[in-house]
Amino acid sequence: MVRYKKSEEKQKMILYAAFQAVSELGFDSVTLQVIADYAKVSKGVVHYYFESKETVLIELLKWLTAKIYKKECASIELEKSAVKKLHAYISSAFVSPEKNRTFYRVYLDFLAKASRNPVYREINQQFYDNCNAIGKEIIQLGQKEGIFDINLSAEQTAPKIRAVIDGYLIQWLMMDRDDLHKFYREACLQTVISMLNNSSFFELRK
Structure with a gap:
């Protein structure tokens, strides 16, 4: 149960980072690496929760x-x-x-x-x-x-x-x-x- 909650919180953190990135840089300039940078995690972490930029x-x-x-x-x-x-x-x-x-x-x-x-x-x-x-x-x-x-x-x-x-x-x-x-x-x-x-x-x- 705790692991699921942490997973959900991490997903929301990544989504919020994507939100900030798109707002500041624009849709086309955002990549998985950019999202990872905004979320202050590795690209691998973002990819673990989301298959692609499109999925995010x-x-x-x-x-x-x-x-x-x-x-x-x-x-x-x-x-x-x-x-x-x-x-x-x-x-x-x-x-x-x-x-x-x-x-x-x-x-x-x-x-x-x-x-x-x-x-x-x-x-x-x-x-x-x-x-x-x-x-x-x-x-x-x-x-x-x-x-x-x-x-x-x-x-x-x-x-x-x-x-x-x-x-x-x-x-x-x-x-x-x-x-x-x-x-x-x-x-x-x-x-x-x-x-x-x-x-x-x-x-x-x-």
Whole structure:
């Protein structure tokens, strides 16, 4: 039991090292040796736990997206009303300038590869499905409370919430200004609230 725990801790340490390496150097510059250097272990140790660089990065994407989903779930479970859950969800996504910058540098590298890598695409789709479940829960609760547009389809609207969150965070990242982090978080919240209060927000001329 103790050996298994140590093995799991070592794997997490290597994944975190890979995360830091990709964030600082970029996806293509990272090798098993680079990961080993960041983890302060030998290349053989990394290879013992992971067969290849590709294996490390696949597990890294799983680990990152699962960790974020778990954190966002925990944040909304603490709240009772739909509006407070929405605030908690977006605040959890906009965690801090430093953490958002590090994550999105890595995440955007994965997305760039996902179009040609079905494994990355599948992991990312699972992440979006999980995020959509959070959005759907918030929308349906708000509709029951009478504060969100009852005509909205929770199934179709939930993915748009995550799209808005990612869009604002990516735009903030490109601005490279920590002082605008709060502004983009509040703008994101207001945009989502506008979407949920007015179904015509999504309507296009036919």
